[in-house]
Amino acid sequence: MTSLILSTATTYLLPLLLLLSVYLLLHGHDVPGGGFVGGVVAAAAFALYAIAHGVEEARRVLHTHPRTLIGLGLLTALLSGVIAFVSNEPFLKGLWTTVTLPVEWKLGTPTLFDVGVYLVVVGVTLMIIFSVAED
Amino acid sequence: MSELTLTSAVVLSFLSVAFFLAFVRLLRGPTLPDRVVALDLIAVVGIGFVSAYAIASDQSILLNVASVMALIGFLGTVAFAYYLRRKA
Structure with missing residues (x-):
């Protein structure tokens, strides 16, 4: 399906939705949000792109195979647990540090775990959507 | 009753009416695009x-x-439109 309105709108919506998904991911600690919601929004952005421009084009924009994202996400989540383990704390214990960028930013292993969840959700959802859409 | 609560009450009841009317259209159809x-x-x-x-x-x-x-x-609407066009 080629629709000029849809494909033009999607070109601008994709970066906007990805920005929103990262915002939800990083914001999700003290307020509603988090890795899962962010991942779903990012996957919806790519699904919209696949509807507007075709699945092949969406795969090209994603750069990697969704399977790679699943693997990366699981490794990131594992890493967040191992960091606590190697510093003589229980496995997966949340360790926090404060990074002072221009704004003060609380960074910790739960954030890293959320990044892992985000990547796994994006990978799994896109793998399902792409394979269903290609039939 | 303060001004804000009165306004919210009016707005929320108007939205409920809109929701109800849209739901009636969803139930009655008559065609799939209407729904x-x-x-x-x-x-x-x-x-x-x-x-x-x-x-x-x-x-x-x-x-x-x-x-x-x-x-x-x-x-969702876009996906439905895609499906309707493929079916037609």
Whole structure:
């Protein structure tokens, strides 16, 4: 399906939705949000792109195979647990540090775990959507 | 009753009427495209509900929900349109 309105709108919506998904991911600690919601929004952005421009084009924009994202996400989540383990704390214990960028930013292993969840959700959802859409 | 609560009460009841009317269209049809448009309208009314409730309850965090719904909501309509065109 080629629709000029849809494909033009999607070109601008994709970066906007990805920005929103990262915002939800990083914001999700003290307020509603988090890795899962962010991942779903990012996957919806790519699904919209696949509807507007075709699945092949969406795969090209994603750069990697969704399977790679699943693997990366699981490794990131594992890493967040191992960091606590190697510093003589229980496995997966949340360790926090404060990074002072221009704004003060609380960074910790739960954030890293959320990044892992985000990547796994994006990978799994896109793998399902792409394979269903290609039939 | 303060001005804000009165306004929210009016707005929320108007939105409920809009929701009800869209739901009637969803039930009656008569064709599938009519139902798809009704679903889209229900999504938009839902965005209105969340935004109005965010103001009424003074919870700005609910506006996040409204923005996600606004950006994602039309995806369902687009997918339905895609399906209808493929079927035709």
